[in-house]
Amino acid sequence: MIPTDTEGIDQAVATGALPGWERVEELVLEAHRRHSGEASGEVADYIPILGAADPALFGLAVVDATGGVHDAGDALHPFSIQSISKMFVYALAIQEHGHETVRDIVGVNNTGLSFNSVMALELNGGHPMNPMVNAGAIATTALMPGADPDAKWESIRDGLSAFAGRELPFDDDVYHSEIQTNERNRALGRLLGSYGRLTGDSDEIVDVYTRQCSLNVPAHDLAVMGATLADGGVNPVTGRRVVSADVCRDTLAVVAASGLYERSGEWLFEIGLPAKSGVSGGIVAVAPGKGAAGAFSPPLDSAGNSVRAQLAIGHLSRSLGLNLFASAPMTRAEE
Ligand code: GLN
Numbered sequence: 001m002i003p004t005d006t007e008g009i010d011q012a013v014a015t016g017a018l019p020g021w022e023r024v025e026e027l028v029l030e031a032h033r034r035h036s037g038e039a040s041g042e043v044a045d046y047i048p049i050l051g052a053a054d055p056a057l058f059g060l061a062v063v064d065a066t067g068g069v070h071d072a073g074d075a076l077h078p079f080s081i082q083s084i085s086k087m088f089v090y091a092l093a094i095q096e097h098g099h100e101t102v103r104d105i106v107g108v109n110n111t112g113l114s115f116n117s118v119m120a121l122e123l124n125g126g127h128p129m130n131p132m133v134n135a136g137a138i139a140t141t142a143l144m145p146g147a148d149p150d151a152k153w154e155s156i157r158d159g160l161s162a163f164a165g166r167e168l169p170f171d172d173d174v175y176h177s178e179i180q181t182n183e184r185n186r187a188l189g190r191l192l193g194s195y196g197r198l199t200g201d202s203d204e205i206v207d208v209y210t211r212q213c214s215l216n217v218p219a220h221d222l223a224v225m226g227a228t229l230a231d232g233g234v235n236p237v238t239g240r241r242v243v244s245a246d247v248c249r250d251t252l253a254v255v256a257a258s259g260l261y262e263r264s265g266e267w268l269f270e271i272g273l274p275a276k277s278g279v280s281g282g283i284v285a286v287a288p289g290k291g292a293a294g295a296f297s298p299p300l301d302s303a304g305n306s307v308r309a310q311l312a313i314g315h316l317s318r319s320l321g322l323n324l325f326a327s328a329p330m331t332r333a334e335e
Contacts, residue, residue, distance in 0.1 A: 015289020018064050018320060025070050031315035032060045032072035041299025041307035044279045049177035053079070053280065053298040059219035060312045063227035064291035067236040071220050078216040079296055080174040082278030083115060083304075085160065085212040086137040087259065088225060091251040092159040093131075093143040095243045099250055105197075106131045106139050110258045110265075115279075115304060116184050118191065126195025132258035132276065134209075135188045141209045142198050149204040156212045163225040165238040168215045175214035182210060219282065219294040226284040226292025236291075252286055263303045271314045272323030283309035287322040 018024055036058050045051030059074035094102045107129035111120035115133040128136035146152035161168045189202030189209075198205060217225070228235045229252060232245035243251075256274035260267040260283075267275060275285035281298035283306055293316050295309035317323050 016321075018287075018290050021064075021068050024062060024064065024068070024320065027316060027319045028060060028062050028070040028072050031312045031319070032058065034315060035308050035311040036073065038308050038311055039299075041301055043281075043298045044300055044304065047174070047178045047181060047279070049174055050080075050280055050298075055297075055299050057281075058297040058308050058312075059295065061218075061220040061223035061294045062291060062316065063220075063223040063236065063294075065227060065231040065236050065289060067227075068291075069220070069223075069237070074296065075219045075294075077296065078169070078171075078218050079280045079282060079298075080171050080213060080278075081160075081168075081215050081217045081222075081282065082213045082280045083132070083137070084217075084222065084276045084278040084282050084284055085156075085215065086132050086140070087251060087255050087276045087284075088160050088163050089137070089144065089156055089212060090131045090140050090254065091163075091229065091243050091247050092156070093140050094247045094250050096145050097143055099246065102131075102140070102143065102250075105143065106136050108254050108257065110262075112262055115261045116188070118184075118188060121188065121191050121195075126192065126197050128192065128197065130258050131254060133261065134185055135192060138185065138189050138202075138205055138209050139192055139197055141212065142200060142205045144208075149200075149208050152205075153208050153211050156208065157215065159242070160212070160215055160225070162240060162242045163228050163235065164217060164221040165224050165235050165240075166221070168217060168221070170211065171214045171216045174216075175211055178210050178213065179207065182206065185209065213278075217282070219296040222282055222284040222294025222296070223292050224294075226286045226294060230286045230288055230290060230292050248288070252288060255286070260305050261303050263301075263305060267305075267310075271310075271317045272325045273313070273317050275313065277305040277309070279304050281306040281309065283313060285313045285317070285322075287317075287320075288324075290320075290322065
């Protein structure tokens, strides 16, 4: 564990602002145009219904921390949120239980293995380690407030809707398609239960997890949800507080380490932003204090990350100056 002492030290922040609205609009349209011809990647089909997605769909959206909105292409086309739900449910779980409890129960480190890995659990004595892959996300869903699965589902749906600033619709077809084919997630749930890492019935928790993955969002909503985490926990469009600023910081740290599965290190190296992807083709990337980008296009790379979404967000990270690790020398007076 990293030694920490935060007693009596207020969290100061170091962030800038995005360029003016017109410049951001221009760059969002440019990023969309430039990458819409990209043809690589495969649409996921291990959840049968996802295989029917139109590979040509491509939406991009940016929402800044003042609530300014930019949409390009299919930015309003809805798709199931899938794994991207993990980061927002994780934020809600920290809000409920606090930094230490969630850190100790779920963990904050990258497993270095694929998102549905059983090995990752076995190699770590049943400790999920990482809330951004399936085992850790199922353990996180179990922590959500609610005395029974329906109550937990309600707190998840309400919480994710508050991030989006509107009631998120549930996609019954996606849910049924996944629930009939999710033996692997049920196996992960039972394995967690066998190690005493899950309280309650594991199949019921996996069912709630599958429902959270079946909420529909367009890229536009992802950008609003991400911008809420960029804005210290206040939704910049509705003005409503969803989680605390400390919860945003904790969530984004974990997302930076693990949001693109086993490619997270490469992503941070190339793009320099906390981002979370999902198997239906969405990615949300968050620039703390500035805003967020949401992108959607179904064809995925071999790790399960949307190819066009990665390209478009990479373009914006560079052109909008979002990379957290980039700096330029300060101007000094001539000697
Ligand atoms: N619902 C999907 C699953 O559990 C989510 C995975 C993902 O988006 N990577 O398999």
